[in-house]
Amino acid sequence: MPKDQGLVSWKELAPGMFILEPGNSVKFKTGDWRTYRPVLDKEKCIKCGMCYAICPDLCYKKDEGGYYIVNLYYCKGCGLCAKHCPKGAITMVLEED
Amino acid sequence: MGKVIAKEVSIAIAEAVAQCKVDVISAYPITPQTHIVEHLAELVNNGELDAEYIPVESEHAAMSACIGASATGVRTFTSTSSQGLLLMYENLFIASAFRLPVVMVIANRSISAPISIWNDHSDVMTMRDSGWIQTFAENGQEAVDLVYHAYRVAEKALFPVALNIDGFTLSHVIEPIELLDQELVDKYVPPLRMKYKLDPKKPISMGAIGVPEIYTEAKKAQDKALKASYRIIMNAWKEFEKLTGRRYQPIESYKMEDAEVTLIIMGSLAGTAMDAVDLLRKKGKKVGLIRIRLWRPFPLKDFLRAIGKVRAIGVVDRAVSHGSTGGPVGIEVRSALYQSNKRPKVVNFVAGLSGRDVTVEDFVELFEKTYEAISKKPRFSYEIYGVKE
Numbered sequence: 001m002p003k004d005q006g007l008v009s010w011k012e013l014a015p016g017m018f019i020l021e022p023g024n025s026v027k028f029k030t031g032d033w034r035t036y037r038p039v040l041d042k043e044k045c046i047k048c049g050m051c052y053a054i055c056p057d058l059c060y061k062k063d064e065g066g067y068y069i070v071n072l073y074y075c076k077g078c079g080l081c082a083k084h085c086p087k088g089a090i091t092m093v094l095e096e097d
Numbered sequence: 098m099g100k101v102i103a104k105e106v107s108i109a110i111a112e113a114v115a116q117c118k119v120d121v122i123s124a125y126p127i128t129p130q131t132h133i134v135e136h137l138a139e140l141v142n143n144g145e146l147d148a149e150y151i152p153v154e155s156e157h158a159a160m161s162a163c164i165g166a167s168a169t170g171v172r173t174f175t176s177t178s179s180q181g182l183l184l185m186y187e188n189l190f191i192a193s194a195f196r197l198p199v200v201m202v203i204a205n206r207s208i209s210a211p212i213s214i215w216n217d218h219s220d221v222m223t224m225r226d227s228g229w230i231q232t233f234a235e236n237g238q239e240a241v242d243l244v245y246h247a248y249r250v251a252e253k254a255l256f257p258v259a260l261n262i263d264g265f266t267l268s269h270v271i272e273p274i275e276l277l278d279q280e281l282v283d284k285y286v287p288p289l290r291m292k293y294k295l296d297p298k299k300p301i302s303m304g305a306i307g308v309p310e311i312y313t314e315a316k317k318a319q320d321k322a323l324k325a326s327y328r329i330i331m332n333a334w335k336e337f338e339k340l341t342g343r344r345y346q347p348i349e350s351y352k353m354e355d356a357e358v359t360l361i362i363m364g365s366l367a368g369t370a371m372d373a374v375d376l377l378r379k380k381g382k383k384v385g386l387i388r389i390r391l392w393r394p395f396p397l398k399d400f401l402r403a404i405g406k407v408r409a410i411g412v413v414d415r416a417v418s419h420g421s422t423g424g425p426v427g428i429e430v431r432s433a434l435y436q437s438n439k440r441p442k443v444v445n446f447v448a449g450l451s452g453r454d455v456t457v458e459d460f461v462e463l464f465e466k467t468y469e470a471i472s473k474k475p476r477f478s479y480e481i482y483g484v485k486e
Contacts, residue, residue: 016293019301
């Protein structure tokens with residue numbers, strides 16, 4: 001039924017469809033239409049942070065070991081990190097595999 | 098009450114806007130709107146009006162500036178005509194969907210091509226579905242009164258209001274006009290307090306994406322709110338009557354009590370049409386006139402009440418809806434009647450394009466053509482009247 005596609009009742013929307021709760025875009029999953037996902041080879045990684053700097057969605061975060069790890073909740077699979085990694089440590093892998 | 102003074106209507110409109118203590122004015126000059134914003138610029142420059150006047154590079158920017166300013170919770174004004182309105186186009190829909198109380202006066206002018214600076218309603222009819230509250234004034238006093246009304250309504254209903262005045266035939270004429278006493282204006286248009294606005298202390302997001310799961314709900318909410326603004330519009334007119342004694346209604350009727358044939362019109366041509374009504378009444382013809390003052394939201398119930406028991410209606414459109422079954426007003430009228438028990442004959446004329454005179458004699462002829470529709474089936478979906486063959 002089409003009505004089941006609605007996220008929220010029209011009566012509950014603020015005027016102008018304004019969002020009254022600031023900063024809620026962190027909840028928005030942008031990583032659900034990815035085709036390829038980046039996979040890191042820690043053997044090759046030199047922890048330079050190029051992937052962290054280049055990622056347009058700010059998906060990379062440093063872990064305790066100093067490696068930069070992608071957050072797949074947001075990663076759209078653009079492949080920029082893999083393209084710019086100076087050591088070729090990141091490979092884009094088809095999601096189905 | 099204020100003093101009645103002979104004034105150019107554009108100047109009077111500018112003064113009424115100033116009386117409403119507008120905070121931000123952003124406009125780009127275009128004939129025949131120019132005198133309105135020129136005078137406002139003068140008032141700001143002379144220190145008579147404490148407002149920000151933003152001279153922009155285009156109408157697209159003018160509407161953008163008004164939207165941005167209005168989103169911060171201040172009172173805004175702009176004015177335009179014809180191509181200028183078209184250049185604002187994409188932003189018109191944003192102002193209404195954001196529920197921002199921007200007030201705009203449109204000095205109605207034809208659209209190019211052929212290029213024309215003269216009056217008809219082809220500019221505003223392009224924004225028919227934009228979600229703005231839209232009113233049409235007949236004369237200078239009404240134009241000024243509708244400025245006050247526009248601010249009162251816009252800020253209570255949270256919708257932008259477009260007030261239409263016929264270019265030149267209304268904007269550039271000098272009429273006896275009474276501006277309200279400032280005290281009354283302050284009472285009628287109190288300081289603006291917007292609940293939701295861009296405020297760093299209380300951040301909100303405007304313009305979020307409308308994914309398929311939310312867009313339909315957003316549009317339903319907007320549409321319901323625009324229809325609900327009718328009550329606010331009516332209350333504002335009632336309040337205005339209490340303050341000034343001047344009564345305004347969504348639909349204006351002239352000699353409709355026993356009318357069997359009526360014309361329907363919007364804007365300043367109504368005066369001429371009323372003369373034609375008087376002339377025909379003297380000859381014993383039961384004719385009347387309906388003028389639509391509130392175009393959006395369309396006052397359906399008032400309209401059906403106003404037409405009474407007429408047998409034929411002639412709708413006089415001031416714009417062509419190319420390839421359609423009628424002019425914009427004609428289509429609206431036919432649609433309004435279809436679900437009604439009242440089903441008078443409807444004929445539709447397009448007249449007065451680009452400042453072409455529509456005289457009393459012309460209106461008499463339009464009445465006669467409408468009379469013919471009672472006895473025989475109208476031949477045409479609409480007729481472009483007064484064309485040289």
